Amino acid sequence: MTQQEAIFEYILRMGDNSLILGHRLSEWCGHGPILEQDIALTNIALDLIGQSRNYLTAAGNVEGKGRSEDDLAFFRIERDFKNVLLVEQPNGDWGVTLARQFLFDHFHYLVLQDLRNSSHEELRDIAEKSIKEVTYHVRYSSDWMKRLGDGTEESHRRVQQGIDDLWRYTGEMFEMDEVDAMLVEAGIAPDLSLLKEKWHENVSAVLKEATIDVPEEQFMQTGGKKGIHTEHLGYLLAEMQHLPRTYPDAKW
Amino acid sequence: MSDKKDWPLWEVFIRSKQGLNHKHVGSLHASDAEMAVENARDVYTRRSEGVSIWVVKSQDIYASDPGDKESLFEPAENKVYRHPTFYDIPKEIGHM
Amino acid sequence: MDVKQLEEEFQRKIDNEQRIEPKDWMPEAYRRTLIRQISQHAHSEVVGMLPEANWITRAPSLRRKAALLAKVQDEAGHGLYLYSACETLGVKREDTIEDLLSGKAKYSSIFNYPTITWADIGAIGWLVDGAAIQNQVPLCRASYGPYSRAMIRVCKEESFHQRQGYEIIMTLARGTEDQKKMAQDALNRWWWPALMMFGPTDSDSPHSAQSMAWKIKRFSNDELRQAFIDKTVPQAEFLGLTVPDPDLKWNEEKGHYDFGEINWDEFYNVIKGNGPCNKQRLDARNKAHDEGAWVREAAVAYAEKRAKKKETKAA
Numbered sequence: 001m002t003q004q005e006a007i008f009e010y011i012l013r014m015g016d017n018s019l020i021l022g023h024r025l026s027e028w029c030g031h032g033p034i035l036e037q038d039i040a041l042t043n044i045a046l047d048l049i050g051q052s053r054n055y056l057t058a059a060g061n062v063e064g065k066g067r068s069e070d071d072l073a074f075f076r077i078e079r080d081f082k083n084v085l086l087v088e089q090p091n092g093d094w095g096v097t098l099a100r101q102f103l104f105d106h107f108h109y110l111v112l113q114d115l116r117n118s119s120h121e122e123l124r125d126i127a128e129k130s131i132k133e134v135t136y137h138v139r140y141s142s143d144w145m146k147r148l149g150d151g152t153e154e155s156h157r158r159v160q161q162g163i164d165d166l167w168r169y170t171g172e173m174f175e176m177d178e179v180d181a182m183l184v185e186a187g188i189a190p191d192l193s194l195l196k197e198k199w200h201e202n203v204s205a206v207l208k209e210a211t212i213d214v215p216e217e218q219f220m221q222t223g224g225k226k227g228i229h230t231e232h233l234g235y236l237l238a239e240m241q242h243l244p245r246t247y248p249d250a251k252w
Numbered sequence: 253m254s255d256k257k258d259w260p261l262w263e264v265f266i267r268s269k270q271g272l273n274h275k276h277v278g279s280l281h282a283s284d285a286e287m288a289v290e291n292a293r294d295v296y297t298r299r300s301e302g303v304s305i306w307v308v309k310s311q312d313i314y315a316s317d318p319g320d321k322e323s324l325f326e327p328a329e330n331k332v333y334r335h336p337t338f339y340d341i342p343k344e345i346g347h348m
Numbered sequence: 349m350d351v352k353q354l355e356e357e358f359q360r361k362i363d364n365e366q367r368i369e370p371k372d373w374m375p376e377a378y379r380r381t382l383i384r385q386i387s388q389h390a391h392s393e394v395v396g397m398l399p400e401a402n403w404i405t406r407a408p409s410l411r412r413k414a415a416l417l418a419k420v421q422d423e424a425g426h427g428l429y430l431y432s433a434c435e436t437l438g439v440k441r442e443d444t445i446e447d448l449l450s451g452k453a454k455y456s457s458i459f460n461y462p463t464i465t466w467a468d469i470g471a472i473g474w475l476v477d478g479a480a481i482q483n484q485v486p487l488c489r490a491s492y493g494p495y496s497r498a499m500i501r502v503c504k505e506e507s508f509h510q511r512q513g514y515e516i517i518m519t520l521a522r523g524t525e526d527q528k529k530m531a532q533d534a535l536n537r538w539w540w541p542a543l544m545m546f547g548p549t550d551s552d553s554p555h556s557a558q559s560m561a562w563k564i565k566r567f568s569n570d571e572l573r574q575a576f577i578d579k580t581v582p583q584a585e586f587l588g589l590t591v592p593d594p595d596l597k598w599n600e601e602k603g604h605y606d607f608g609e610i611n612w613d614e615f616y617n618v619i620k621g622n623g624p625c626n627k628q629r630l631d632a633r634n635k636a637h638d639e640g641a642w643v644r645e646a647a648v649a650y651a652e653k654r655a656k657k658k659e660t661k662a663a
Binding site for chain 2 (some may be wrong): 371425428432433435436440441442494498530644647648650651654
Binding site (some may be wrong): 073 | 401405420421427431513524
């Protein structure tokens with residue numbers, strides 16, 4: 001693998017995480033528990049989709065085969081998507097959605113903090129642009145962990161369930177493979193294994209305040225970065241990609 | 253049937269730029285002050301930076317009654333010279 | 349001052365284009381009418397999110413996806429401004445929402461139609477937002493302060509919505525044969541319902557005269573509808589699309605378009621609850637409200653716990 005190929009892979013991972021998660025959040029639009037929260041969650045979805053556009057455009061540039069952001073978003077098959085499994089999990093209820101958001105946001109923030117010092121200019125710029133938004137995301141999802149965890153018995157039960165069910169997908173975010181190794185060497189991307197402890201510390205602190213039990217060490221599911229996804233991604237992409245694929249020559 | 257526990261109403265005041273006063277822009281429902289400020293940012297500023305937001309529970313606002321107009325405001329009303337329309341500004345100066 | 353004097357003073361303010369503010373004296377009928385009008389408008393924004401949100405997950409490009417998400421979010425914001433204006437009249441939002449969910453309160457009939465193709469999203473922005481703008485711009489000068497200020501905010505954002513919709517239709521109208529067909533088909537289905545948005549013809553509109561006198565309605569239904577048609581037909585012609593009205597004809601003498609009879613049976617049927625999507629819209633709003641109850645309760649419980657903790661700390 002060349003460095004250029006590795007960079008392409010890496011940017012795709014960042015872009016796909018934001019795209020898939022943004023898409024999932026957008027499913028809540030019009031269905032939130034109160035109007036103000038509909039707006040808040042949609043705002044986050046918009047941030048993430050905006051970020052994914054930056055990443056996918058950059059990825060296309062790096063790849064050098066003339067693929068646009070839309071080519072990458074709408075004409076890749078599941079096996080070529082490189083998001084982590086966590087972000088493609090279904091929304092469930094508000095507790096599950098915010099738990100998924102919380103677990104990802106804390107990871108996302110740490111990665112971006114590091115990417116601000118990347119030796120790759122485009123990644124550095126995108127990280128700089130994104131970190132203000134993600135700082136807000138972290139605060140938002142962490143506040144909701146506390147509200148739900150330390151709210152009513154029902155909310156506590158639901159959010160605890162969400163954390164318990166999603167925990168098995170958190171390990172993947174910190175796995176290093178040959179792409180990561182090459183980019184760490186080049187000063188382009190962070191050493192994810194080093195971020196894991198900080199992530200666990202930050203997440204545990206919030207969960208403790210929220211009176212939510214931190215799940216035990218457990219076997220972690222993986223495969224997203226290699227394009228081996230859960231059964232959910234296929235349905236998600238079928239819906240997302242349907243129109244451009246039906247009319248491949250059309251411009252929208 | 254309304255919720256047994258309704259989220260209180262908050263009035264929102266925004267200073268959109270340094271040098272300006274806070275302006276009342278509307279209201280929203282939130283369960284606590286932090287949420288109220290976050291929601292105010294989302295709705296009334298679309299997340300612009302450098303903006304100052306005040307939120308106050310509607311029930312905590314004490315307002316004058318327009319019916320009190322005479323006692324509260326008349327003394328100043330009498331002093332016509334406070335109002336800018338009193339002065340004759342030459343046309344050449346333009347709008348002032 | 350007795351009631352007659354108060355009424356005269358009130359009407360004088362309105363005649364002088366002065367704004368009525370929340371704590372000013374107002375006739376009870378004015379207050380009731382405003383509550384109904386503003387809350388109906390707010391409900392329309394919120395229910396209106398649904399037909400458009402329907403296509404967010406299927407938007408055919410990332411740019412369209414982001415723009416649609418932003419537009420629907422704007423609509424939620426508009427709903428919020430309007431509910432906020434309504435609350436200044438002494439009604440709680442929760443009670444207003446309850447009226448919507450129970451089917452007691454009305455919302456704009458247009459949102460009871462389905463968005464069955466991507467072109468519908470363009471048609472909604474172009475025609476539905478276009479019609480809304482026609483109605484809303486004059487309301488920026490409505491006599492009730494909070495309502496006019498809410499309308500000013502709304503209007504600032506609305507023209508971006510209409511341009512967005514028109515651009516979508518334009519892209520389709522200049523695209524492949526399938527896309528052209530899609531655009532024409534959407535225009536065929538949304539034209540007449542958009543005209544119905546302006547409400548019944550003036551002779552069938554009983555409250556209009558009083559609302560005009562109170563300046564919470566500034567132009568008649570027919571006037572607004574005519575202005576909308578005059579403005580929109582050239583926009584369709586520019587794209588090579590045909591307005592689905594065989595009686596549509598420019599009347600040189602009048603300086604307006606003559607147009608065909610509106611199917612008022614359809615209009616009243618949809619208002620009554622027999623539109624294609626009335627049930628789905630209300631079901632969706634009820635579901636969101638019911639499933640969100642535990643979330644709202646949790647937030648309140650948390651806030652109360654924190655308040656208590658603060659108290660004991662301070663003590």
